[in-house]
Amino acid sequence: MSAARKTIRLPQTLHMHRGGELKQVQLAYESWGELNERGDNAVLIFTGLSPSAHVTSSPEDPSPGWWEEMVGPSRPIDTNRYYVICFNSLGSCFGSTGPDTCIPGTDQPYRLSFPVLTVEDIAQSAYMALPCLGIWKLHSIVGPSMGGMSALAFAMMFPGYSDNLVLISSAPRATPFAIALRSLQREIIRSDPDWHGGNYPLGEGPIMGMRLARKLGMISYRSAGEWQQRFGRERIAEERKSGDPFCIDFEVESYLEAHAAKFTGQFDPNCYLYLSRAMDLFDAAEHGGSVAAGLGRVDVKRALVMGVETDFLFPLAQQREIAEGLRRDDREVSFEALDSIQGHDSFLADMDRFRPVIADFFD
């Protein structure tokens, strides 16, 4: 744990969106820049499923963050101008309360006794934490992927709290195709005998299940076109082959293997299951009877909604639907469809296309 990571204890019990409650909730966070005197320069960033609160480097933690090129001094979200905060999502495993943390007053982790997690709970917990940081209003809420769902939930639940809203490669609700992919990832993890019904020793557990789920994740995060360009039918060198009749043969298989190896051991499997399902459960229509009515609750001055054509997990049509739903006569709503070939992950991979759009919005 780096010196950049700080922790807030929520002052009240968190009543969960689908029932149940959490007491003594902790949220890990990092922040960059300074809150100005008027208190109107705070930018709240929600994360995708797997990142920590370490969005970008700082003197306290010089390691590169997950959105290093986007956030920092003189970067598109300029920490010389803005006070930027990111919480590790409720339910995640990088310092915040989640299935891997202990039930207060016990030495037993929640595991599957953790209540059903929703992105509304992620938004609610952030909302409850902000006053502890002296924040009573936001300049902007920004969220890519699952973070966009959390940001949208926040904006629907607390209209008027933020002047600006930036939703990137996100969705007002999951498609059945995205649900199928995530449901299968969860089943792969749960089918690993080492999952033990959620009762694995923390830090160990279903390593193979997590590896395979991560590979399926990578397949859903990128695009066929990108891989055609990058890998085609390239083979790995003969000397790297194991000789096993089904060993890694193509470069694309080696690429997936490397990503899977990097991921496992880093992320708690039960946390993964809860966060993954939270994305399936999110539906803007629950906030008003229809997606349009849910989006109608949002009260911001400006909004930017963006995505890419090659994203099949959070398809562009869903970004268009959000943008249409946010449009008002007195509101500036931009919709940006980018040409990136890296699929859903483009907001992390194609910085040359994403940076200028975000920079323009914040300028």
Add this chain to the structure above:
Amino acid sequence: MSAARKTIRLPQTLHMHRGGELKQVQLAYESWGELNERGDNAVLIFTGLSPSAHVTSSPEDPSPGWWEEMVGPSRPIDTNRYYVICFNSLGSCFGSTGPDTCIPGTDQPYRLSFPVLTVEDIAQSAYMALPCLGIWKLHSIVGPSMGGMSALAFAMMFPGYSDNLVLISSAPRATPFAIALRSLQREIIRSDPDWHGGNYPLGEGPIMGMRLARKLGMISYRSAGEWQQRFGRERIAEERKSGDPFCIDFEVESYLEAHAAKFTGQFDPNCYLYLSRAMDLFDAAEHGGSVAAGLGRVDVKRALVMGVETDFLFPLAQQREIAEGLRRDDREVSFEALDSIQGHDSFLADMDRFRPVIADFFD
């Protein structure tokens, strides 16, 4: 085993495309209609990965076949006019020699000692079997999906043997995206402890791995748009839920579960692994130095190449590439891009669109 299934023993040793050999190869097959006196009305159908030779019903086996509406009396491939033959692919588990059959002279199945299987071997074994049926030339070769790869391999390896070629939702070589999906399916099966390195008791084995691989298969065989229409965010009835926090909740999850349950136990896992890899390995470029040169070896009078826009496993651009590669001044080559929403499986699911095109070609 039905009375419709017959078996041929290949008269010669089969020398495999990537090395190794198989002796005393058996191929199961079914046939419909009669070979005419000129011997010029034989239609050879190659199958996709999972079907048996039971393309359509017959008096000997009245159960519906996998392409029941396409093949039969007065159907698009009209068994009143054509003598239709389908072999269970070499390496498959419905009566043909494969990893689940015994090494000649022993009571031990091949398992992983089976040589590397390619679609060229499937084509070669069919070619060697045809004379046993009195067939020395073909009216047509027809193949959907993996069957299209086998059909194309046959046409490149034995130019002039068939007058007509029909390739449906197929590819001249697998994309890295398709390879990634299939590689992950294979790894899921191999990671199931019940696979036992391929040495499971036949008829048992990695049930869970096969279930999960089948679910991933279904995800890759259909399309996001179809599921949006069919399922949206429909939930299953409360009383069908198990109470487990990650139990089936959405209808799309229940649909995958039903398909997985139907598949497992039917298909031998080692056979699945070999056939799946055969698709990854196929590359028309091996037959001439480039895909175009490989396609240049094909010598037919007419060809029909078809596919659907929503297929992301065998994308339409690959069908277009085949059609372009087959075009000659003196050859009738049709390319048909259909509007079906059922993705790769459309050739099985959207018969109303596929039937007339095939019927026209055979008329």
